Structures are given as structure tokens and as C-alpha cells.
Amino acid sequence: MRPYFVTAIGTDSGKTLVSALLCRALGAEYWKPIQCGIPADAATIRQLNPQTRVHPEAYFLQLPASPHAAARAEGVQLDARSLQLPATDASLVIEGAGGMLVPLNDREFIIDLVPHFGAEVVLVANLYLGSINHTLLSWQLLQQRGYPVRGIIFNGTPNPESEQIILHHTGYKKLLSIDQHEQLTPHLLEQYAATLRTQLG
Numbered sequence: 272m273r274p275y276f277v278t279a280i281g282t283d284s285g286k287t288l289v290s291a292l293l294c295r296a297l298g299a300e301y302w303k304p305i306q307c308g309i310p311a312d313a314a315t316i317r318q319l320n321p322q323t324r325v326h327p328e329a330y331f332l333q334l335p336a337s338p339h340a341a342a343r344a345e346g347v348q349l350d351a352r353s354l355q356l357p358a359t360d361a362s363l364v365i366e367g368a369g370g371m372l373v374p375l376n377d378r379e380f381i382i383d384l385v386p387h388f389g390a391e392v393v394l395v396a397n398l399y400l401g402s403i404n405h406t407l408l409s410w411q412l413l414q415q416r417g418y419p420v421r422g423i424i425f426n427g428t429p430n431p432e433s434e435q436i437i438l439h440h441t442g443y444k445k446l447l448s449i450d451q452h453e454q455l456t457p458h459l460l461e462q463y464a465a466t467l468r469t470q471l472g
């Protein structure tokens with residue numbers, strides 16, 4: 272089975288939350304190849320999903336910045352070719368960093384990891400004012416590149432008009448809508464994972 276690559280229309284969009292839900296839904300393992308700054312997303316996954324196997328980062332950079340800048344600050348050269356999938360027979364959920372055109376270096380972007388890993392994209396889209404534009408720009412990039420997209424997950428205060436027009440244009444399968452919550456309780460995580468399991472099944 273192809274790994275899932277969780278990307279989004281920007282940073283702080285809910286990729287780590289969605290990755291936790293996918294791991295729960297599929298009994299999958301988690302990997303964030305490039306971490307910039309702390310707390311590490313891997314630590315959040317361990318907190319949300321103590322049962323999920325978490326693979327160590329290939330690059331753990333200290334600066335909470337774009338990977339190309341965080342790497343430069345440490346004299347590290349990021350290169351997609353240096354990244355190898357963790358050895359496992361299980362399903363794997365790979366989390367990107369920020370949005371799709373976040374640079375790894377002067378040549379490559381985070382989204383270049385999708386074909387490198389032979390992955391299928393899960394796109395996380397928020398529902399703030401302005402997110403229709405950001406989501407459709409992300410869709411156009413994925414279309415241009417011809418990458419496989421398993422579906423879209425909406426995250427944030429419900430906005431059915433935004434969801435409808437995004438689904439109309441993209442034709443993506445809606446896998447889930449996650450509401451904005453005061454607290455993400457284990458019960459909520461389980462409910463969302465169950466819905467996701469049905470949609471992916």
C-alpha cells in the first residue's frame with residue numbers, strides 16, 4: 272500500500288491532528304521526515320495516540336522556520352534524495368511541513384517528497400476567510416503535477432458554502448470535516464477516526 276502524505280494549504284492547519292486520526296483509523300505508523308522547532312509533531316502524535324508507532328525524524332532542526340532556513344542556520348544541506356522511507360510492512364502516514372511549496376533548499380519543495388516516496392496525498396484545508404483561494408491554489412499545483420490525491424479533510428469552524436465550492440471545483444473526495452474544538456478529547460479523536468475509517472474503507 273502507498274504511504275499517505277499529509278499536506279495542507281498552509282502551516283498550523285491541522286496536519287498533525289489529521290495524521291493522528293489517520294494513524295488511528297488505519298492502524299498506521301507515523302513519520303515526520305523533517306521537523307523544524309519544538310515541540311516536535313512526533314511528540315504530539317505520541318500524546319494523542321500512545322498506541323501509534325512513531326519513526327524518528329530524518330532531520331530534527333531547532334529553528335521553528337521554513338526547512339530551508341532552519342537547515343541553513345545549522346549548516347545542514349537538506350536533499351530529498353537523502354530521505355529513505357522507514358523500513359516497515361505497516362501502513363505509513365508521512366507528515367509534511369507547512370504548505371506544499373515550502374522550500375527544502377534552493378531547488379526542491381516539500382511536495383517533491385510525494386513522488387520520491389511514491390505516496391498518495393491527503394490535503395488538509397482550513398475554513399477561514401481566504402481559505403477557498405488557498406485551497407484552490409493548492410489543488411491547481413497538485414493537478415499540474417499529476418500527483419494522486421486520496422481526498423480532502425476540512426478543519427475548523429464549519430463553513431458548508433466553502434466546502435461545497437471547493438468540492439465542486441476539485442472533485443476531491445471529502446474524507447472528513449473536523450470542527451474547531453476547545454479540547455481534543457480521546458472520545459472526539461475516536462469518533463473522527465471511526466468516520467475516517469469508513470470513508471477510507
Ligand SMILES: Nc1ncnc2c1ncn2[C@@H]1O[C@H](COP(=O)(O)OP(=O)(O)OP(=O)(O)O)[C@@H](O)[C@H]1O
Binds near residue numbers: 286367455
Ligand atoms: N479542529 C481543531 N480544534 C482544536 N484545535 C485544533 C484543531 N485543529 C488544529 N488544532 C490545533 O492547532 C494547532 C496547529 O495544528 P497542527 O499542529 O495539527 O498544525 P500543522 O499543520 O501540523 O502545523 P505544522 O506545519 O507546524 O506541522 C495545534 O495546537 C492543534 O492542536
Ligand SMILES: C[C@H](N)[C@H](N)CCCCCC(=O)O
Binds near residue numbers: 337
Ligand atoms: C515551523 C512551522 N511550525 C512549520 N513546521 C514550518 C512552516 C514553514 C512555513 C514556510 C512558509 O510558507 O513561509
Ligand SMILES: [Mg+2]
Binds near residue numbers: 286287312366
Ligand atoms: Mg504538524
